[in-house]
Amino acid sequence: MSTQRFGERVPRLNDAKLLRGQGCYVDDVPLPGAYHAVFLRSPFARARILSIDASAAREHPSVAAVYTCDDLGPLDQPLPMLSPHPAIIAARTQRPLARDEVFHVGQTVAMVIAVDRYTAEDALRLIDADYEPLPVTVDLASAAAPGAHPVHPDLTDNIVGHFAQRSGDPDGAFAKAEHVTSLRVRMDRSTAAPIETRAIAARWEAATGELTVWDTTQAPISIRDGLASILGLEENKLRVIAPDVGGGFGQKVMLFYPEEILVPWAAMRLARPVKYVEDRTENFIGSSQERTQIHEIQLAATKDGTVIGLKDSFLHDSGAFAPYGIEVPRVSASAIAGPYRIPNVDVEFKAIYTPTVPVTPFRGSGRPHACFALERAMDQLADELGLDRFELRRRNLIGPDEFPYVREGLKYVDDGTITYDSGQYPKALAMIEEAIDLERFRREKDAAAKEGRYLGLGLAFYMECTGLGPYDGCRIRVHPATGKVSVNTGLASQGQGHETVFAQIAADRLGVPIEDVIVAQGDTAAFDRGGGSHSSRSAVVGGNAVHKAAVRVRAQILETAARLMAVPEESLELADGRVTVKGANRFMTLAEIAIAANPLSSPFDRPAEVVSQYGTAGQELVTVGEGRAPGIEASAYYSPSASPWAYGVHAAIVEVDPDLCSIAFKRYLSVHDCGKMINPTIVEGQMIGGIAQGIGGAFYERLDYDEDGIITNASFMEFLMPYATEVPKIEIMHLETPSPANPLGIKGAGEAGTIAVPAVVASAVEDALKPLGVGRFHHAPLSPNMIFEAITRARAKAGG
Amino acid sequence: MTGRSAEAPSAEASERSSDPRLLLRLTVNGAEIEREVSPRLLLSDFLRHELGLTGTHVGCEQGVCGCCTVMIDGRAARSCLALAVQADGATIRTIEDVASADGTLHPIQQAFQECHGLQCGFCTPGFIMGVLSHFEEARMPDLSEDGIREMLSGNLCRCTGYQHIVAAVRRAARLMNLDGPEKG
Ligand code: FES
Ligand code: FES
Numbered sequence: 001m002s003t004q005r006f007g008e009r010v011p012r013l014n015d016a017k018l019l020r021g022q023g024c025y026v027d028d029v030p031l032p033g034a035y036h037a038v039f040l041r042s043p044f045a046r047a048r049i050l051s052i053d054a055s056a057a058r059e060h061p062s063v064a065a066v067y068t069c070d071d072l073g074p075l076d077q078p079l080p081m082l083s084p085h086p087a088i089i090a091a092r093t094q095r096p097l098a099r100d101e102v103f104h105v106g107q108t109v110a111m112v113i114a115v116d117r118y119t120a121e122d123a124l125r126l127i128d129a130d131y132e133p134l135p136v137t138v139d140l141a142s143a144a145a146p147g148a149h150p151v152h153p154d155l156t157d158n159i160v161g162h163f164a165q166r167s168g169d170p171d172g173a174f175a176k177a178e179h180v181t182s183l184r185v186r187m188d189r190s191t192a193a194p195i196e197t198r199a200i201a202a203r204w205e206a207a208t209g210e211l212t213v214w215d216t217t218q219a220p221i222s223i224r225d226g227l228a229s230i231l232g233l234e235e236n237k238l239r240v241i242a243p244d245v246g247g248g249f250g251q252k253v254m255l256f257y258p259e260e261i262l263v264p265w266a267a268m269r270l271a272r273p274v275k276y277v278e279d280r281t282e283n284f285i286g287s288s289q290e291r292t293q294i295h296e297i298q299l300a301a302t303k304d305g306t307v308i309g310l311k312d313s314f315l316h317d318s319g320a321f322a323p324y325g326i327e328v329p330r331v332s333a334s335a336i337a338g339p340y341r342i343p344n345v346d347v348e349f350k351a352i353y354t355p356t357v358p359v360t361p362f363r364g365s366g367r368p369h370a371c372f373a374l375e376r377a378m379d380q381l382a383d384e385l386g387l388d389r390f391e392l393r394r395r396n397l398i399g400p401d402e403f404p405y406v407r408e409g410l411k412y413v414d415d416g417t418i419t420y421d422s423g424q425y426p427k428a429l430a431m432i433e434e435a436i437d438l439e440r441f442r443r444e445k446d447a448a449a450k451e452g453r454y455l456g457l458g459l460a461f462y463m464e465c466t467g468l469g470p471y472d473g474c475r476i477r478v479h480p481a482t483g484k485v486s487v488n489t490g491l492a493s494q495g496q497g498h499e500t501v502f503a504q505i506a507a508d509r510l511g512v513p514i515e516d517v518i519v520a521q522g523d524t525a526a527f528d529r530g531g532g533s534h535s536s537r538s539a540v541v542g543g544n545a546v547h548k549a550a551v552r553v554r555a556q557i558l559e560t561a562a563r564l565m566a567v568p569e570e571s572l573e574l575a576d577g578r579v580t581v582k583g584a585n586r587f588m589t590l591a592e593i594a595i596a597a598n599p600l601s602s603p604f605d606r607p608a609e610v611v612s613q614y615g616t617a618g619q620e621l622v623t624v625g626e627g628r629a630p631g632i633e634a635s636a637y638y639s640p641s642a643s644p645w646a647y648g649v650h651a652a653i654v655e656v657d658p659d660l661c662s663i664a665f666k667r668y669l670s671v672h673d674c675g676k677m678i679n680p681t682i683v684e685g686q687m688i689g690g691i692a693q694g695i696g697g698a699f700y701e702r703l704d705y706d707e708d709g710i711i712t713n714a715s716f717m718e719f720l721m722p723y724a725t726e727v728p729k730i731e732i733m734h735l736e737t738p739s740p741a742n743p744l745g746i747k748g749a750g751e752a753g754t755i756a757v758p759a760v761v762a763s764a765v766e767d768a769l770k771p772l773g774v775g776r777f778h779h780a781p782l783s784p785n786m787i788f789e790a791i792t793r794a795r796a797k798a799g800g
Numbered sequence: 801m802t803g804r805s806a807e808a809p810s811a812e813a814s815e816r817s818s819d820p821r822l823l824l825r826l827t828v829n830g831a832e833i834e835r836e837v838s839p840r841l842l843l844s845d846f847l848r849h850e851l852g853l854t855g856t857h858v859g860c861e862q863g864v865c866g867c868c869t870v871m872i873d874g875r876a877a878r879s880c881l882a883l884a885v886q887a888d889g890a891t892i893r894t895i896e897d898v899a900s901a902d903g904t905l906h907p908i909q910q911a912f913q914e915c916h917g918l919q920c921g922f923c924t925p926g927f928i929m930g931v932l933s934h935f936e937e938a939r940m941p942d943l944s945e946d947g948i949r950e951m952l953s954g955n956l957c958r959c960t961g962y963q964h965i966v967a968a969v970r971r972a973a974r975l976m977n978l979d980g981p982e983k984g
Contacts, residue, residue, distance in 0.1 A: 021855015
């Protein structure tokens with residue numbers, strides 16, 4: 001048997017080309033003669049468009065076209081609403097180009113196509129657009145309050161939807177409570193900021209009626225399906241390729257960004273390739289954002305620290321449009337009770353329009369907010385009850401023998417009842433407790449205090465429902481000439497390493513060296529049924545589809561070899577790219593078997609001759625069996641019937657400088673459980689990367705909207721993302737509880753890292769500053785200013 | 801829609817912009833290049849779109865992310881902050897010239913592969929050019945944790961959280977014998 005590759009630290013298979021600078025990202029696709037598109041974007045949050053005069057731009061000799069909504073014909077209609085739900089009261093989506101009014105700074109108003117980007121930008125300045133600004137309410141709480149200016153003129157308020165769900169008897173629990181803790185927490189607006197901005201290129205072949213689109217999307221199949229319907233093309237005439245993509249984190253999955261429709265459409269109209277590459281400023285004002293929520297959360301507890309009830313009521317900022325309906329806040333609502341038993345839960349929210357960039361999922365998707373609310377509440381409860389933070393959590397964590405743990409009445413976004421599948425939550429807590437070495441921490445904290453330095457310990461648990469359906473698929477084929485194995489899936493990678501982990505799964509089942517597995521993805525010509533890469537689903541849903549297809553192909557190989565060699569299947573062994581008769585010196589290579597399983601009228605070599613009409617094989621080999629494909633090939637689809645819940649716990653030791661109001665991480669620790677790991681190195685990369693992004697969201701990255709709805713820090717110079725100097729060394733500890741929810745026992749790992757960090761950092765800073773009498777930190781991201789104000793308040797109180 | 805159609809007559813714009821052109825002579829990855837370019841063309845765009853050296857990436861055009869880092873006359877520089885015409889007479893080295901001609905990875909590249917120092921790979925060429933120039937300039941690079949992080953502090957990566965990049969730099973220094981005499 002070949003060595004087992006599942007679970008091994010296999011080096012990634014596609015690194016070399018990326019390292020040599022030979023990756024092919026959308027803007028690298030050679031498209032001779034391509035025009036470039038640029039967009040006129042609204043400078044106002046809300047305004048009436050009085051006029052757009054594009055005549056001077058159109059007369060520019062190097063401009064091919066200038067389009068406004070009037071030129072779009074049937075395309076001039078609101079884009080699809082992707083997640084309908086009965087709790088949605090007013091669904092509004094944007095049009096490809098604004099008509100009559102604009103709803104956020106950055107909204108697309110006109111598209112200019114010219115010979116190059118420089119010229120196209122010159123022409124933008126020749127467009128004379130006249131607006132009448134309208135009053136706005138930008139702040140979330142104000143936008144939700146009576147008297148706010150409605151974002152959409154046909155509505156009287158800003159409510160997208162109102163959702164409520166409950167489990168158990170929360171009112172009864174609060175009536176019985178011996179102690180209730182209440183708090184209001186808030187998280188601010190942020191953005192994924194992938195280092196590659198969005199880009200779209202399209203080429204139309206008039207002669208064949210084929211359209212090829214290169215798109216930095218996380219979901220090429222969805223884009224293909226949607227574009228085919230919008231452009232009136234047959235699916236097989238439209239190929240969407242997500243080539244190498246430079247990070248996505250949720251921002252690159254939308255149906256549709258206006259540019260994703262308009263660029264292919266323009267390529268068809270002009271019969272020339274057209275390319276659009278977003279610039280960094282546009283990424284800040286034209287690509288989805290996430291995060292703002294305000295929670296009012298309460299925990300009902302007994303004196304001994306058993307949490308018997310939870311009530312949470314929150315506001316969610318949807319931005320100007322709601323293409324994903326109420327999906328993000330529904331994820332928050334589903335995650336609100338975390339890893340604790342809390343049998344009685346009442347959660348409700350209102351999603352609110354504000355005249356800002358639309359909100360769609362960003363790594364973590366609603367969970368960092370829920371985690372922040374719950375974990376800050378747990379810390380506060382512990383303090384109020386005089387209990388240790390670890391002890392309070394220990395008393396409430398669901399035990400390893402309590403699975404499946406069902407929260408009757410609470411639903412996930414797929415409408416399945418929340419059911420935790422497996423885990424060892426108390427063990428995770430014990431592991432982190434031990435790794436921190438609390439005794440040592442206390443000694444260091446005391447020693448630091450003597451020098452006027454403040455050390456604090458932060459702690460937070462997180463949960464993540466992963467592997468969202470509905471399904472994904474895989475087609476595996478053994479190549480006749482080479483014996484290499486093609487694994488084609490419908491997923492797309494933005495750096496997660498699918499090509500390696502899928503190859504590991506297939507190599508094990510098929511007994512081939514991993515180098516002989518060729519994974520194709522991100523291209524509808526490779527596979528064109530399935531979802532996309534988001535919701536921590538690729539490894540779970542795609543990986544299990546690869547597994548299923550590989551099991552089928554393995555059976556075909558053995559069955560075919562048994563017939564060809566006229567031996568019973570049980571006597572065969574599949575390893576090292578060949579099938580061997582056990583104990584005998586007879587074998588066939590996979591290439592030979594693949595040739596033999598594909599009956600030909602004209603054989604091109606010896607193995608092919610055996611199964612041809614001239615050959616010696618029996619009749620049944622010369623036909624393709626019922627229900628079989630010729631050759632060695634099988635497809636399979638995996639549709640999850642249960643969701644695997646990943647979880648983990650993070651802790652940090654930070655030093656807060658009360659004079660500079662800065663923080664420095666002394667240690668950052670994480671215990672996580674994503675079920676069976678296919679490749680621990682890749683999992684660690686996902687965890688560390690997620691935590692780094694979480695650190696950005698905990699202390700650095702806040703998009704500052706002013707009261708007119710203008711982002712005042714829409715550049716890398718002003719929106720501060722952590723460099724290597726801001727991110728500490730992260731200590732990762734693995735815990736592997738196989739998930740019973742799927743054949744491979746895996747859980748998703750893509751988003752987990754980000755979720756707990758804001759809660760951990762707030763918890764640590766609060767702990768550090770307790771000796772100064774500084775209060776609570778209930779607002780993320782934290783900032784030096786918040787620390788300064790908290791210390792000043794505390795000092796004033798102490799002095800007065 | 802008013803008057804003139806949205807599209808130029810027969811949808812034909814001129815084949816190239818009406819910008820004036822200046823003659824540019826420089827050496828890129830050992831090859832002598834002579835081109836007429838628009839005076840406002842960025843060096844990053846010149847390398848990527850005129851020469852097809854698309855391994856140099858553009859992440860911000862604001863001089864912050866470091867993706868576009870190349871070596872100009874032996875020193876790391878951000879090609880998005882320079883005009884192509886400013887590089888007249890210069891010698892430029894890009895990521896395409898780092899591995900050997902037969903494709904063998906440079907030790908820095910090899911270390912990035914071994915240490916999982918890249919995920920999406922978009923920032924990677926910029927990091928490699930930065931580290932390469934650092935290693936070539938500093939005879940004794942500071943290979944402490946803080947020293948390496950400082951060395952990397954001109955480049956943004958949104959995927960890796962930097963930790964594996966730090967490990968890759970340490971590994972590369974080992975492979976290149978830059979880490980001093982082997983310890984115990
Ligand atoms: S593209 Fe040059 S520094 Fe970002
Ligand atoms: S690997 Fe994706 S930005 Fe660095």
